[in-house]
Amino acid sequence: MRIGVFVGSIRREGRGATIGKWVLDSVADVAGAEFGLVDLKDFNVPLLDVPYMPAGCEGSYPDPEVQRFADAVASYDGFIFVTPEYNGGVPGPMKNAVDHLMVEWSGKPVAFVGYGGNGAARAVTAWRPIVKNFKMRDVENALALNVFGEDAQGEEFAPRPEKAEELKAIVAELLKEEA
Known part of the structure; x- marks a missing residue:
């Protein structure tokens, strides 16, 4: 099963890329799965201002950047969404990118790694009904990383060792959801 680690923050100095790499490194030895970064x-996914419904595109999009993003997403069988929390909700750029597509997400399993002051708990909660609209199958447990507290040393991301084991357990749940 190919799992895409979807990093949804586009902040230049944000922690998303670092956490995405940590996720990849932490699950590299999980049997039965191959992982890649999205x-x-x-991707230069524009704001969703198009005269068509993504559901009607059936995987073929007129915008070349959206098509490139769609092709990347379509190449995976499931996902780990690495999401921060912005003002109590999902990050706008990530939601915009998700909304550009339809068939590429449809029916695939998804897990969440949330990061922020409270592990992005509200963002993960907000993502769940969104992914249900795509008939994605979300695993019950999510990994919460407190990057301003116990999963940081100063400004640096430094997850507690047990977090990697929690992540592997979540990935095991994700693999059980394989289509």
Whole structure:
């Protein structure tokens, strides 16, 4: 099963890329899965201002950047959304990118790694009904990383060792959801 680690923050100095790499490193030895990075910063997905419904595109989009993003997403069988929390909700750029597509997400399993002061608990809660609209199957448990407290040393991301084991347990749940 191919799992895309979808990093949804586009902040230049944000922690998303660091946490995405940590996720990849932490699950590299998980049997039965191959992992890759889908970093939203690597795509120039425009604001969703299009005269069509993404559901009607069936994987073929007129905008070349959206198509490149769609092709990357379509290449995975499931996802780990690495999400910060912005003002109590999901990050706008990540939600915008998700909304550009339809069939690429449809029916695939998804897990969440939330990071922020409270582990992005409210963002993860907000993501769940969104992914349900795509008929994605979200695993019950999510990994919460407190990057301003116990999972940091000063300004540096420094997760507690047990967090990698928690992540592996979540990935095991994700693999059980394979289509």
